[in-house]
Amino acid sequence: LKSMLREEINEDQPAVLPTAAAPRVGIIMGSDSDLPVMKDAAKILREFNVPAEVRIVSAHRTPEMMFSYASSARERGIQVIIAGAGGAAHLPGMVAALTPLPVIGVPVRASTLDGLDSLLSIVQMPRGVPVATVAINNATNAGLLAVRLLGISDIDLQARMAQYQEDRRDEVLVKDDKLEK
Ligand code: RP5
Numbered sequence: 001l002k003s004m005l006r007e008e009i010n011e012d013q014p015a016v017l018p019t020a021a022a023p024r025v026g027i028i029m030g031s032d033s034d035l036p037v038m039k040d041a042a043k044i045l046r047e048f049n050v051p052a053e054v055r056i057v058s059a060h061r062t063p064e065m066m067f068s069y070a071s072s073a074r075e076r077g078i079q080v081i082i083a084g085a086g087g088a089a090h091l092p093g094m095v096a097a098l099t100p101l102p103v104i105g106v107p108v109r110a111s112t113l114d115g116l117d118s119l120l121s122i123v124q125m126p127r128g129v130p131v132a133t134v135a136i137n138n139a140t141n142a143g144l145l146a147v148r149l150l151g152i153s154d155i156d157l158q159a160r161m162a163q164y165q166e167d168r169r170d171e172v173l174v175k176d177d178k179l180e181k
Helices: 002-009 032-047 063-072 091-098 113-123 139-151 155-180
Strands: 025-029 052-056 080-086 103-108
Touching: 002 032, 025 032, 025 091, 032 052, 032 080, 032 103, 032 139, 063 091, 080 091, 080 113, 080 139, 091 103, 091 113, 103 113, 103 139, 139 155
Parallel strands: 025 052, 025 080, 080 103
Antiparallel strands: none
């Protein structure tokens, strides 16, 4: 998975991988086929220097591993879980049922139904077990939302998020300025 992630991110910098620093965010996905989408969450967390771990944890194929991952995440120091899955995407909801941590769900577009199946499977959680669902294939927003959640009790991180937003605004202003010429 480490080398896959490096290949997928395809940049000179090392990918977000288990490091000496204890991971604050767990990025999990149902299959390695989700990695091309889920790598975007890892990229954002790397950009903000938030230590993260990346794991393949399938609700269907490795239910015992899913149970132990989700039920031990809090005691291991994980503060937010980002879970991506496609098709009948149980993973985010099952994980949310097993931990009090905030869970962000990423609907991954699978080979059929354009990802609507994944979206509805994740967003339509019954009352009592919330999953914060981002747009189909939008793992970038999952990473950004994780940073915002951590920023509630980490003012340095929150300040970096404010700077990130200013940088995005400035990018638009520069593009607008160029159009006027
Ligand atoms: C889900 O089934 C995974 O999250 C993936 O999006 C989808 C297809 O998995 P593979 O058949 O590619 O392993 O469990």
